[in-house]
Amino acid sequence: MIVVLAIDALEHTLVESFSCRNLMQQFHGRTDISEFSEPRTMVLWSSFATAQNREEQVLALGDAGMWDFSIPHAETFFSWFDDPVVIDLPGYSYDLAQHARERALLKEFFDAEGREEKESVRAEYNRTAFSHHRTIRAKFAQALNEDHDFVLGYFSAVDVLGHLNFGNRTMMRMLYTEMDEIAGSIASPLLVLSDHGMEAVGPFGDHSGYGFWSTGDTDLDTPRITEFADYIRKQKEQKA
Amino acid sequence: MSEEMGTISIPQRLIRAIEERLPLTDFASADEYAAFVIGEVLAGLQEDESTVPDQEFSAEDEEKVKARLRALGYLD
Numbered sequence: 001m002i003v004v005l006a007i008d009a010l011e012h013t014l015v016e017s018f019s020c021r022n023l024m025q026q027f028h029g030r031t032d033i034s035e036f037s038e039p040r041t042m043v044l045w046s047s048f049a050t051a052q053n054r055e056e057q058v059l060a061l062g063d064a065g066m067w068d069f070s071i072p073h074a075e076t077f078f079s080w081f082d083d084p085v086v087i088d089l090p091g092y093s094y095d096l097a098q099h100a101r102e103r104a105l106l107k108e109f110f111d112a113e114g115r116e117e118k119e120s121v122r123a124e125y126n127r128t129a130f131s132h133h134r135t136i137r138a139k140f141a142q143a144l145n146e147d148h149d150f151v152l153g154y155f156s157a158v159d160v161l162g163h164l165n166f167g168n169r170t171m172m173r174m175l176y177t178e179m180d181e182i183a184g185s186i187a188s189p190l191l192v193l194s195d196h197g198m199e200a201v202g203p204f205g206d207h208s209g210y211g212f213w214s215t216g217d218t219d220l221d222t223p224r225i226t227e228f229a230d231y232i233r234k235q236k237e238q239k240a
Numbered sequence: 241m242s243e244e245m246g247t248i249s250i251p252q253r254l255i256r257a258i259e260e261r262l263p264l265t266d267f268a269s270a271d272e273y274a275a276f277v278i279g280e281v282l283a284g285l286q287e288d289e290s291t292v293p294d295q296e297f298s299a300e301d302e303e304k305v306k307a308r309l310r311a312l313g314y315l316d
Contacts, residue, residue, distance in 0.1 A: 040312050063313040110306055202301025206308045
């Protein structure tokens with residue numbers, strides 16, 4: 001089984017400062033996403049899944065259509081596998097209703113007036129994100145216990161929570177520790193990556209201009225997000 | 241001790257780690273050890289929160305991050 005732990009907005013500097021040894025594995029570093037005009041979630045994960053820069057195609061759908069975009073299975077590298085499981089990946093198996101709810105609450109937060117109202121909306125936003133995280137964690141654990149040749153778990157909590165809580169270091173440490181524990185529970189060859197990192201704007205979080213990667217066996221240097229399919233191909237060939 | 245007690249669940253691996261440490265401490269049980277450690281952590285967090293002011297939602301930061309979230313497609 002080849003496993004990918006896809007963690008949206010996992011920030012390289014925090015993985016190191018929180019000493020997340022399981023996330024760092026033997027080799028880790030930053031990805032090069034400089035070819036993209038902005039570090040957009042749907043663009044980056046679609047490009048990862050297809051090993052092609054999909055920015056033009058995704059942006060042509062507009063901001064509203066972009067989130068519902070889904071790539072045909074045959075165009076992804078998941079089609080190389082007999083029995084892949086890909087959980088909640090943007091542009092492929094994304095839980096549209098869940099993430100639309102998150103964006104609606106995000107808008108509600110910024111439309112709210114007064115500290116009290118904002119805190120109330122943020123609390124609901126956080127509850128929604130944490131609840132979804134628990135669902136994904138359980139699905140991922142179940143898939144890892146089954147007999148698949150490829151499993152990808154996409155975890156959005158670091159990104160979703162980071163946008164409104166990045167200045168809350170306790171929460172960030174808890175999230176990174178949680179993701180580190182998940183990484184530590186995986187025995188199979190593992191690729192950890194993020195589409196982009198996160199950087200502070202006051203108490204809030206913005207996407208940073210690089211992602212995170214790690215493997216247990218290969219130093220990938222500064223790979224482009226479209227190059228991970230080739231790494232996965234080599235892993236598959238080694239297993240054949 | 242007449243303090244009201246409750247029950248929480250923690251992973252077995254943490255219980256095993258506590259039990260390994262017990263002989264090196266003055267605690268009589270894993271319950272006492274866990275209660276002490278959790279109390280210390282909570283006290284530390286409360287101290288951090290009382291000395292580091294809550295980050296205010298400044299209008300400038302809000303406008304900056306809203307502009308970024310629009311550019312990223314999260315907000316219209």
